[in-house]
Amino acid sequence: MSKFINTQFSVSGIKDFDVNNQSYEKYDLVDYQYYTGNSIYPTDVSGLFAWFRTDDLNKFDIDSSGKISIWYNSAPGHSTENLYNYDTSETKPAYNFDENNVKCKADADLGLYNQLYPNPSSPNFSGFLTGDRCWFVVYEFDSLRKGSLTTPSNYYANYSTIINTDNANTSTASTGFFGVYGNNIDNSLNPNVLAGSQEFVIVANDAAQLYPTPSTLNSAFSAGNLFNKNIVSILKNNTTTNLRIRNNACELLNLNTNYFASGCASLRIGTAGNGHGNAGLSAPYNYDASNISYYEIIGYSKMPTDEEVLKLEKYLFKKYFKNDDNLYIASDDFTSASYAYAPINLTGSLHLTKNIDNLFNKTYGCTASFSTKAIKANYGDGYYTNVIPNINNLVTNFNLNYDGLTDKQANSLIGFFQNSFEYQPLTLTSSYENVEMSLFYPYKDNAKIYFEDLDQKCVDSNINNIAINCTTAYDSNLDYKGYLVTNEEVIRFFDFSKIYDYNDVVYYKSSSSERGYYWFTGQNATLVTSQQSPTGANSLFTRNFYFKPDLDFSIPIKPRFLKNEYELTSVAYEQDGINKNILDLSLKFNGRSDKEAIAILKFLDAHCGFKLFEFILPEPYNKNINVYCPEWNHTYKFKDNHDISVKFLEFKGKTTSDVYFNTLLSL
Amino acid sequence: MSKYIKYENIDFRINNNIFYSKSVQISLNANISPILLSDGSLLRYAPENTIVGSLNTDFYLTGTLPSFLEPTSSSESPIECIFAGIKITNCFLKSISFDVSNFLPIVLKVNFDWYGKINSTNSTNDIRPFDSTRNPTLSEISHANNTYLIDTNKVFGFSEIFNFSYSETVDRVPFFANDQITPFRVAKTNKTKSVSVEGNFAKKSNILDIQGTTTNCELYLKDYNSNLLKTFNVSGVIESRSLNAEIDGLLQSSLAITQRLAPLRNTL
Numbered sequence: 042m043s044k045f046i047n048t049q050f051s052v053s054g055i056k057d058f059d060v061n062n063q064s065y066e067k068y069d070l071v072d073y074q075y076y077t078g079n080s081i082y083p084t085d086v087s088g089l090f091a092w093f094r095t096d097d098l099n100k101f102d103i104d105s106s107g108k109i110s111i112w113y114n115s116a117p118g119h120s121t122e123n124l125y126n127y128d129t130s131e132t133k134p135a136y137n138f139d140e141n142n143v144k145c146k147a148d149a150d151l152g153l154y155n156q157l158y159p160n161p162s163s164p165n166f167s168g169f170l171t172g173d174r175c176w177f178v179v180y181e182f183d184s185l186r187k188g189s190l191t192t193p194s195n196y197y198a199n200y201s202t203i204i205n206t207d208n209a210n211t212s213t214a215s216t217g218f219f220g221v222y223g224n225n226i227d228n229s230l231n232p233n234v235l236a237g238s239q240e241f242v243i244v245a246n247d248a249a250q251l252y253p254t255p256s257t258l259n260s261a262f263s264a265g266n267l268f269n270k271n272i273v274s275i276l277k278n279n280t281t282t283n284l285r286i287r288n289n290a291c292e293l294l295n296l297n298t299n300y301f302a303s304g305c306a307s308l309r310i311g312t313a314g315n316g317h318g319n320a321g322l323s324a325p326y327n328y329d330a331s332n333i334s335y336y337e338i339i340g341y342s343k344m345p346t347d348e349e350v351l352k353l354e355k356y357l358f359k360k361y362f363k364n365d366d367n368l369y370i371a372s373d374d375f376t377s378a379s380y381a382y383a384p385i386n387l388t389g390s391l392h393l394t395k396n397i398d399n400l401f402n403k404t405y406g407c408t409a410s411f412s413t414k415a416i417k418a419n420y421g422d423g424y425y426t427n428v429i430p431n432i433n434n435l436v437t438n439f440n441l442n443y444d445g446l447t448d449k450q451a452n453s454l455i456g457f458f459q460n461s462f463e464y465q466p467l468t469l470t471s472s473y474e475n476v477e478m479s480l481f482y483p484y485k486d487n488a489k490i491y492f493e494d495l496d497q498k499c500v501d502s503n504i505n506n507i508a509i510n511c512t513t514a515y516d517s518n519l520d521y522k523g524y525l526v527t528n529e530e531v532i533r534f535f536d537f538s539k540i541y542d543y544n545d546v547v548y549y550k551s552s553s554s555e556r557g558y559y560w561f562t563g564q565n566a567t568l569v570t571s572q573q574s575p576t577g578a579n580s581l582f583t584r585n586f587y588f589k590p591d592l593d594f595s596i597p598i599k600p601r602f603l604k605n606e607y608e609l610t611s612v613a614y615e616q617d618g619i620n621k622n623i624l625d626l627s628l629k630f631n632g633r634s635d636k637e638a639i640a641i642l643k644f645l646d647a648h649c650g651f652k653l654f655e656f657i658l659p660e661p662y663n664k665n666i667n668v669y670c671p672e673w674n675h676t677y678k679f680k681d682n683h684d685i686s687v688k689f690l691e692f693k694g695k696t697t698s699d700v701y702f703n704t705l706l707s708l
Numbered sequence: 709m710s711k712y713i714k715y716e717n718i719d720f721r722i723n724n725n726i727f728y729s730k731s732v733q734i735s736l737n738a739n740i741s742p743i744l745l746s747d748g749s750l751l752r753y754a755p756e757n758t759i760v761g762s763l764n765t766d767f768y769l770t771g772t773l774p775s776f777l778e779p780t781s782s783s784e785s786p787i788e789c790i791f792a793g794i795k796i797t798n799c800f801l802k803s804i805s806f807d808v809s810n811f812l813p814i815v816l817k818v819n820f821d822w823y824g825k826i827n828s829t830n831s832t833n834d835i836r837p838f839d840s841t842r843n844p845t846l847s848e849i850s851h852a853n854n855t856y857l858i859d860t861n862k863v864f865g866f867s868e869i870f871n872f873s874y875s876e877t878v879d880r881v882p883f884f885a886n887d888q889i890t891p892f893r894v895a896k897t898n899k900t901k902s903v904s905v906e907g908n909f910a911k912k913s914n915i916l917d918i919q920g921t922t923t924n925c926e927l928y929l930k931d932y933n934s935n936l937l938k939t940f941n942v943s944g945v946i947e948s949r950s951l952n953a954e955i956d957g958l959l960q961s962s963l964a965i966t967q968r969l970a971p972l973r974n975t976l
Contacts, residue, residue, distance in 0.1 A: 448974075482886065592744040593744075632743035633754075660746070679758075680889050
């Protein structure tokens with residue numbers, strides 16, 4: 042364990058990730074580092090001849106359509122040996138601003154492909170035809186297709202290129218192609234391939250075979266997950282003919298072979314141009330069937346030392362696998378026997394996780410608190426307006442209960458909590474990375490939250506209760522689906538063919554101001570007529586707050602008046618304009634069912650802390666008033682039992698000019 | 709005319725072990741509270757907590773006491789009980805106790821909490837008959853004949869012990885994951901063992917130590933034929949003493965010993 046990691050935590054017992062048959066128990070905290078030594082900058086290793094990176098836009102020549110025409114080589118002394126696309130715009134890759142990579146699209150069915158390749162007049166990197174060579178590639182597949190070409194009785198997967206170093210545009214069979222064979226999630230040609238991993242292929246004359254069967258060499262399986270970022274290292278000692286393939290620090294292949302030997306001095310990337318499609322061999326299977334994104338490609342005209350390999354891979358890992366190192370939790374008992382057990386790899390991800398939803402039970406008593414940032418501007422005479430300072434005016438705090446934890450579980454959860462503050466920002470302008478996890482009913486199950494504080498309480502020996510206070514900082518209530526109550530059951534469109542129950546919520550689509558959420562107040566199991574629809578003359582739906590509070594309510598009345606006390610005289614009471622009785626009331630809705638609770642919470646969620654609605658004061662008032670709800674709290678007390686408390690502020694002088702942003706976004 | 713069933717020789721099993729049970733009581737309690745609305749109406753009865761059942765049984769021990777009937781053990785696992793066509797899979801042991809008096813068989817009393825479902829719609833449909841292996845002979849049931857208690861520190865001060873009783877209890881605390889009504893963990897807290905002893909006159913001086921006199925006693929539970937069924941050990945303090953004398957009665961002294969178990973924490 043690094044000294045830095047150790048000093049950042051209040052808990053002890055953090056284990057280092059080790060590949061030498063190290064045993065781990067469920068809930069162990071495991072410090073994963075790609076390589077514990079230092080990284081090295083690519084130019085600090087001799088023999089650099091190709092370095093394609095995405096650090097800034099100056100590394101690209103982008104045409105008027107926004108597509109990449111040239112990806113410049115950053116290797117010193119090789120500035121003329123770049124990757125080009127002189128073809129139509131449709132075949133050029135695009136720079137992906139969101140993910141900072143070069144994205145090559147492909148769709149074999151549509152005949153769509155993107156690629157980059159060397160200058161046709163000089164397709165090989167200088168001085169690189171005969172010596173040792175190695176490539177380090179960081180890439181990511183989008184969605185490998187399982188293969189669309191089938192015969193009545195057979196299934197054939199697609200090949201997708203990662204890099205092709207053949208001398209381009211020849212009909213010579215390839216010896217320097219490195220790609221992936223199909224999508225083994227849907228169907229694997231080789232039963233030994235772990236579902237979800239890639240089946241790397243180094244193809245030679247497979248095109249000559251009508252339906253290739255993976256040979257030993259063609260069955261180099263990936264360590265990484267199919268659709269995650271990958272670091273692939275291709276290390277070729279051209280003197281001894283030794284070829285090593287590494288994927289995410291896991292060595293997959295080590296044998297003597299002629300692949301990637303002399304002649305493999307070019308570089309084609311993208312979803313075509315692997316030399317097979319134009320070999321005139323009519324291979325009955327697709328090549329290049331997935332989008333692929335490149336982050337960085339480094340090539341050396343030498344065989345680096347093992348330590349240099351580790352350092353270069355760590356340079357790439359630190360750059361592109363942010364927050365994928367440091368602390369993980371063991372999700373079961375297991376023994377780590379190779380780098381396949383690293384959490385960034387498929388096997389390891391089955392045993393080491395940062396997903397605490399599957400490891401720790403949130404228990405009853407979880408609470409949610411909402412309040413608006415609206416600024417109240419008073420105009421006198423009881424009139425005011427709410428100024429919303431930004432688009433995300435609601436502040437939300439969740440208190441997540443984890444009761445009944447053993448000491449080991451508590452140790453693990455506290456470590457995970459503290460580790461979340463060590464996350465790095467994913468981009469220069471963003472906050473440090475959040476934690477993605479589920480909240481509790483009826484809130485989002487894919488919330489991006491930030492932990493704020495943790496309260497650990499020891500109940501007895503080996504019994505701990507932990508409460509984590511957290512917030513969802515970047516959810517917006519501008520989405521028509523709502524802010525945090527977005528379950529499918531409360532965002533459905535109104536439909537005449539559906540049967541509705543009391544407290545059902547529907548979204549009524551309309552081009553007029555009648556659009557929006559409605560709450561069903563009719564009997565259970567009602568098939569509504571047009572008259573009973575949200576806009577019908579005898580509608581069974583409402584947009585008013587129709588929920589009845591608990592019996593033990595109290596409503597304080599504090600009329601506004603002026604009290605002038607003059608020296609040596611008695612007190613003078615004077616009127617203070619009109620609208621003297623502005624109610625400020627708190628109400629409780631305890632013991633409510635799941636159905637009613639989600640309806641109430643959806644109502645409050647949809648009114649964003651400042652939108653007005655009508656509410657009939659209970660007896661003995663029994664008057665319909667306009668209010669808004671700037672604060673509310675919710676406690677998930679037990680199954681089908683929720684406590685909700687709200688604060689309503691009365692609003693006088695509602696005008697028809699109130700306009701809200703309620704654009705329907707159809708997805 | 710009323711219909712009734714007389715349960716005779718009904719098979720009773722705990723974790724599929726047959727017990728020579730004298731009685732079994734099963735009950736449950738729904739934790740609900742009424743919700744009244746501002747208009748005066750009753751909305752519903754809201755569940756405040758899960759339905760908690762209790763299962764109490766008395767039985768003669770006819771063999772070694774199984775480890776799953778030790779309340780203060782570290783195991784928190786559920787226990788399965790089957791009785792009169794009813795199967796309850798999530799029983800959690802709370803206590804075991806028994807009294808030892810001269811010439812009497814020893815009846816062990818066991819209490820469980822249980823959660824979740826019981827698998828019976830009509831318990832008369834699945835009544836299993838008495839299992840003949842349950843009670844080989846009456847001489848093999850737990851009995852006071854050879855059962856005895858050793859005061860290893862010799863602090864009791866009785867010249868003769870009339871009777872004694874043993875009790876081992878824990879509190880069970882259920883923890884529920886959100887959306888669930890059966891607990892994912894039923895933890896054990898307040899693990900205690902206690903022994904109370906009645907004997908003749910006390911022969912002990914200096915019995916007013918306010919912190920309690922440390923004592924250690926071992927209790928050997930045996931059947932009528934002196935086969936050892938279980939050894940209990942209590943290392944605690946004397947919590948109380950009494951001396952009773954009355955006309956035409958015996959001079960009788962009693963004491964109670966309690967031990968609070970404190971298992972060490974060992975996270976890593």
